[in-house]
Amino acid sequence: MIRIHSHGNSSVMQFETHALAEPQKGEVLLQQTAIGVNYIDTYHRSGLYPLAMPSGLGVEACGVVEALGEGVTEFKLGDRVAYAGGAVGAYASYRLMPADKLVLVPAKISDEIAAGTLLRGMTAQYLLKRTFRVHVGQVILFHAAAGGVGQIACQWARELGAIVIGTVGSDEKAAIASQYCDHVINYKTSNFVERVREITAGKGVAVVYDGVGADTFEGSLDCLAPRGMMVSFGNASGPVPAFEPAILAQKGSLFFTRPTLGHYTLTRAELVATAADYFHAVSRGFVKPVIGQSYALKDAAKAHQDLALRNTQGSTLLRV
Ligand SMILES: NC(=O)c1ccc[n+]([C@@H]2O[C@H](COP(=O)([O-])OP(=O)(O)OC[C@H]3O[C@@H](n4cnc5c(N)ncnc54)[C@H](OP(=O)(O)O)[C@@H]3O)[C@@H](O)[C@H]2O)c1
Numbered sequence: 001m002i003r004i005h006s007h008g009n010s011s012v013m014q015f016e017t018h019a020l021a022e023p024q025k026g027e028v029l030l031q032q033t034a035i036g037v038n039y040i041d042t043y044h045r046s047g048l049y050p051l052a053m054p055s056g057l058g059v060e061a062c063g064v065v066e067a068l069g070e071g072v073t074e075f076k077l078g079d080r081v082a083y084a085g086g087a088v089g090a091y092a093s094y095r096l097m098p099a100d101k102l103v104l105v106p107a108k109i110s111d112e113i114a115a116g117t118l119l120r121g122m123t124a125q126y127l128l129k130r131t132f133r134v135h136v137g138q139v140i141l142f143h144a145a146a147g148g149v150g151q152i153a154c155q156w157a158r159e160l161g162a163i164v165i166g167t168v169g170s171d172e173k174a175a176i177a178s179q180y181c182d183h184v185i186n187y188k189t190s191n192f193v194e195r196v197r198e199i200t201a202g203k204g205v206a207v208v209y210d211g212v213g214a215d216t217f218e219g220s221l222d223c224l225a226p227r228g229m230m231v232s233f234g235n236a237s238g239p240v241p242a243f244e245p246a247i248l249a250q251k252g253s254l255f256f257t258r259p260t261l262g263h264y265t266l267t268r269a270e271l272v273a274t275a276a277d278y279f280h281a282v283s284r285g286f287v288k289p290v291i292g293q294s295y296a297l298k299d300a301a302k303a304h305q306d307l308a309l310r311n312t313q314g315s316t317l318l319r320v
Contacts, residue, residue, distance in 0.1 A: 001015075001017075001018060001056060001089075001093070002014065002015055002056065002058070002091035002297065002300045003016050003054050003055065003057070004045060004051075004053070004054065004055055004057060005054045007047030007050065008046070009046070010045070010301035010302075010308075011301065012045065013057065013300055015297075015298045020094055021096060022069075023068060023069035023072075023096055024070075025071050026069055026071055026072060026098055026099055026100070027069040027072070027096050027097065027098055027099065028065055028067070028068055028069065028072055028075060028081075028096070028097055028098075028099045028102060029065070029069075030061070030063035030064065030065060030066060030097055031063050031066045031093070031094055032061045032062065032063035032090070032094065032095055032115075032320050033061075033064065033111040033115070033320055034061065034062050034111045034112050034114070034115035034317055034318070034319065034320060035058055035060065035061040035091055035092075035115055035297065035317065035318040036059075036060030036084070036090070036117070036119055036315065036316070036317060037116075037295075037300070037304070037307065037317065037318060038058075038059065038060060038119055038316075039148075039211075039307060040059065041057050041059070041088075041304065042304050042308060043235070045057055045304060048239070051088060055089075056089030056090070056091060057088055057090070057300070058089065058090030058300075058318075059083075059084065059085055059086060059087075059088055059090055060082075060083065060084040060115060060118060061083065061090040061095065061115050062081070062082040062105060062112075062114040062115035062118075063080075063081065063082075064078060064079070064081075065077055065078060065081060066094070068099075069099075072099045074099060074102075079104060080104070080105045080114075081102040081103060081105060082102070082103055082105050082114040082118050083101045083103070083118075084118040084261070084275075085101070085119065085122075085261055085262055086098070086101045091297060091300050091318060092297075093297065093320045100268055101271075103118075103271065103272055103276075105279075106279050106283060108279075108282075108283045109282060112291055112294075113282060113289055113291070115317060116291045116294075116315040117148070117152065117282075117289040117291075117315045118278065119261065120148045120152050120289070120315060121152050121278035121279075121282070121287070121289065122261055122264075122265065122274045122275060123153075123261050124156050124278070124287075125156075125274050125278050126259070126264035126265075127149075127153060127209055127231060127233060128156055128157055128160060129160075129277075130264060131229075131233075131257060131259050131264075132207045132229045132231055134157050134160045134162045135160070135161065137161060137162075138162050138163070138205075138206045138207070139162070139165065139199075139200055139203075139206060140157055140162045140163070140205055140207050140208075140209070141166075141196060141207070141209070141220070141223050142154050142157065142164060142167070142208075142209045143166075143167045143187075143209065143216055143220070144168070144169075144211055144212055145167060145168055145173075145177040146166070146168045146173035146174075146176045146177045146313045147313070147314075148292075148314060149233075150166065150177070151176075151177075151180070151290055151313075151315075152287055152289050154177065154180050154181050155180045155287045155288060156281060156286070156287050158180055158181075158182075159281070159286040159287070163182045164181045164182050164183075165181065165183045165184075165196060165199060166181035166184050166185070167184075167185045167186075167187040167192050167216075168185070168186055169188050169310055170186065171186060173186075173313055174186050176313055183195075187216070192216075192219055192223070193222045196223040200225075203225050204223055204224050204225035204228060204252075205223055205224060205225060205228060206224075206225060206228055206229070207224075207228060207229045207231060208221075208223055208224060208228070208229075208230050209231045209233065210231065210233065210234075211233050211234030211235075212234070212235075212236050213232070213234060213235035213236060213237050213239055213240050214235065214237045214238035214239060214240060215237035216237070217232065217240045217243075220232075221248075221251045221254060222251065224251065224252060225252065226252035226253060227252065227253050227254070227255070228252065228255070229254070229256075229257070230254055230255065230256045230257070231257055232258045233258070233259055233260075289315060290314030290315065291314060291316070291317050292312055292313040292315060292316065293306065293313075293314075293317075294316070294319055295318055295319070296318070296319055297318045297319065297320055299318075300318055303316050303318065
């Protein structure tokens, strides 16, 4: 497994061997087959989201049920299951998990897609359908459209009938995003606020989904139509600085929210329904998630470096 003994850059990540424990009441022992790497793992490692030390890393994986703790009735030995969220520690070949955090993986979904994209897929689900309900014909702006969440969410928003403007940080990523966005803006080479105003004939967009954070926050507010919704769901470029609520009035009586997946999967029913909706979208083929890069578990540090350097596209996986 990968553990850290202090916060820091990717050099703090160590590959260690530990004895396996027996599953306790309500727990399941998983033999993991593939592990997802998410941007939040870098916040846990760096200390932006502090952890008690020493700590594992990772919040998402797919695996096979190896042993059942007392009282677990929803799963049986050999079931293929996945999880996304909860306590850290997914960067491991075996893991004990509370059974109520697991979902069954449908036969049509590969281990790689389940492990590498369930968290991003469930995030796209709640962002587009529950944080702000995207409607047919609405113009929306999604930042980092070639990233893990971005690829899934933009494809899904298109299926919901939205007109999707996606931003990206390179021409290579622009070529990828243009396959599923109506308009693509390279925000490194052009002013995305001006481009959004041009595309919308000055009206602005109904909603901005912003996982980039510090670098795009102000510009995102300037892209919104009056009474538009700013959904700040991540900090890839650093956290959004503190701001005066009055700015929301000045820029058009805007709404602002800072959601997290955990609050949209609070109950077992919400978790199962959110995962099922995502798996359905993939099975039906209108969301085609891409594993852009994969690494051996022991090379997890390299995955973190590539994420921070913006060298990745789509989702990122660790092979067990
Ligand atoms: N709130 C939630 O429930 C939730 C759940 C999942 C993920 N998230 C957030 O969603 C965002 C996307 O997550 P992801 O795992 O799918 O990552 P990702 O989009 O695959 O990677 C992050 C992307 O952000 C862009 N970016 C812009 N400025 C950056 C900078 N200074 N440093 C690094 N990247 C920068 C890069 O794309 P370009 O090169 O195209 O700019 C980069 O590829 C993250 O902020 C994550 O924390 C939030």
